Amino acid sequence: MGLFNKIKNMFAKDKSDEIEVINKEKLNEVSEIVEEEKVQKEEKTEFIEEKKVKEEVKVYEKGLTKSREGFVSKLANLTNKYHKITEDYFDELEEILIMADIGVDTVISFMDRLRKRVKHENIESTEYLKEIIVDELFIIYVNDSVIVNKINFSEKKPTVILFVGVNGVGKTTTIAKLANKMIDEGKKVKLIAGDTFRAGATRQLEEWATRVGASFYGKEEGADPSSVIYDGLSLSLEDDTDVVMIDTAGRLQNKVNLMNELEKINRVIGKIIPDAPHEVLLVIDATTGQNGISQAIAFKEITNITGIVLTKLDGTAKGGIVLAIKEQVGIPVKYIGLGERKEDLQVFDIEKYIYGLFKDMM
Ligand SMILES: Nc1nc2c(ncn2[C@@H]2O[C@H](COP(=O)(O)OP(=O)(O)O)[C@@H](O)[C@H]2O)c(=O)[nH]1
Ligand SMILES: [Mg+2]
Numbered sequence: 001m002g003l004f005n006k007i008k009n010m011f012a013k014d015k016s017d018e019i020e021v022i023n024k025e026k027l028n029e030v031s032e033i034v035e036e037e038k039v040q041k042e043e044k045t046e047f048i049e050e051k052k053v054k055e056e057v058k059v060y061e062k063g064l065t066k067s068r069e070g071f072v073s074k075l076a077n078l079t080n081k082y083h084k085i086t087e088d089y090f091d092e093l094e095e096i097l098i099m100a101d102i103g104v105d106t107v108i109s110f111m112d113r114l115r116k117r118v119k120h121e122n123i124e125s126t127e128y129l130k131e132i133i134v135d136e137l138f139i140i141y142v143n144d145s146v147i148v149n150k151i152n153f154s155e156k157k158p159t160v161i162l163f164v165g166v167n168g169v170g171k172t173t174t175i176a177k178l179a180n181k182m183i184d185e186g187k188k189v190k191l192i193a194g195d196t197f198r199a200g201a202t203r204q205l206e207e208w209a210t211r212v213g214a215s216f217y218g219k220e221e222g223a224d225p226s227s228v229i230y231d232g233l234s235l236s237l238e239d240d241t242d243v244v245m246i247d248t249a250g251r252l253q254n255k256v257n258l259m260n261e262l263e264k265i266n267r268v269i270g271k272i273i274p275d276a277p278h279e280v281l282l283v284i285d286a287t288t289g290q291n292g293i294s295q296a297i298a299f300k301e302i303t304n305i306t307g308i309v310l311t312k313l314d315g316t317a318k319g320g321i322v323l324a325i326k327e328q329v330g331i332p333v334k335y336i337g338l339g340e341r342k343e344d345l346q347v348f349d350i351e352k353y354i355y356g357l358f359k360d361m362m
Contacts, residue, residue, distance in 0.1 A: 016196045027260045059346055060356030063338030064165040067319025068357050071100045079126045085118055089126060101289045112138060123139030123257055137323060138350065151334065152278050152306065158241045160269060160276035164262065164303065165283035170311035170337055174200065174283050176208035177345035178335065183213050187242040192232035193218030194225040194265065197249035205247050212342055215241070223247065226268040233272045259302040281334065283309045287316040296329040311337030319357055
């Protein structure tokens, strides 16, 4: 190779090296900028997430004020009254738990476990036991269960959610709240007025649909619910709806009738969308206490319930009902209602719930 060619080669190599160096530097710089932006974005989402969690915790705190004041202040009084654990202390504690609507069976097994722990760990102070009580209540809920509080969304549109429950528990309001939540998440929601029985029920749902920005399907009062559902669901297949929520009437005066009606509704839904309904949410009013539990047991016998919505927790001092449902009914509470506004629905979260209930003690 001649000198000229050698130099030319070297130069070419140098040049390409240089270019490579420049490219590398540039690349590094670019990736640093990208990385920095990513970190900033992550920090921002983390911040937003954190803020959201804090807001949700506040909602629980506020919504459970009555329960907390009832239960926790009683527990605090008890702790002041008895510094040492005695039989009288246990008796009064048992009464407080029953009054909080935790459910007699649940309370009995709870007291058993508590006594065992007291004995085993040689616990004497009621102050210390107070913390263990919170612990044990938490354990009741999470024990032997995978807590499924997520909605089972269908892979194919639309996801169909059927709402059942007796009159006045908050079905229609809950539908509006859940629709509002899902619309906020960018979903297209349709509400179907399957409660054709109660006067004004269809109009009430339609008004909510307008308020939260959902589409609506309903017929005149007295129409056959199954035909309303059939037509509404058929429409949802054509208009790209993501989630359909079906309201139903809550007549429980006759179990056989209700069972037949729900069977018919389920059949009609399945005819149009074979694997639907994807969720059957039973709505229970927390202020009705043990009566609500009985409703849950009755509904569970006649139809396949996939989740419970516990409403009006803001209006009761008996927040313990969540634990009773878990023990006596065995269906997960998926949402809780903490007020009458469209924003007042929360995904049920046991940790926030326990915090809302016991924050004054922690
Ligand atoms: N305080 C409170 N009121 C509620 C809640 N959910 C529903 N309500 C009220 O309960 C009443 C009955 O509700 P509605 O949705 O019509 O019950 P439905 O008959 O089951 O459809 C209405 O006045 C609602 O505003 C809640 O979480 N908290
Ligand atoms: Mg209604």
